[in-house]
Amino acid sequence: MExxxxxVLSQIxxxxxxxxxxxxxxxxxxxxxxxxxxxxxxxxQSFSVFLKDSLPGRCSDGIYTFIHPAFGRLKLFLSPxxxxxxxxxxxxxxx
Numbered sequence: 830m831e832x833x834x835x836x837v838l839s840q841i842x843x844x845x846x847x848x849x850x851x852x853x854x855x856x857x858x859x860x861x862x863x864x865x866x867x868x869x870x871x872x873x874q875s876f877s878v879f880l881k882d883s884l885p886g887r888c889s890d891g892i893y894t895f896i897h898p899a900f901g902r903l904k905l906f907l908s909p910x911x912x913x914x915x916x917x918x919x920x921x922x923x924x
Contacts, residue, residue, distance in 0.1 A: 832900035847896040878917040885912035
């Protein structure tokens with residue numbers, strides 16, 4: 830998770846990201862925006878990543894593997910926030 834940070838995700842905003850389910854099916858989404866939460870400070874990182882799909886309703890809430898050259902492969906929880914819009918929320922202590 831060390832490469833999945835606000836700074837890294839902000840730099841790749843607008844790019845495609847691959848989302849893989851538990852049986853290996855992949856689909857592409859666009860990183861629409863990255864925003865920091867109020868908790869973000871020198872000890873904690875806290876931000877959301879907003880994704881846009883090209884078709885409605887392809888993912889339910891759950892854990893998916895996210896793939897991009899900037900951070901590799903990482904399992905995170907995805908929440909639908911609209912028919913084609915999704916959110917990943919990250920909060921964690923900075924090592």
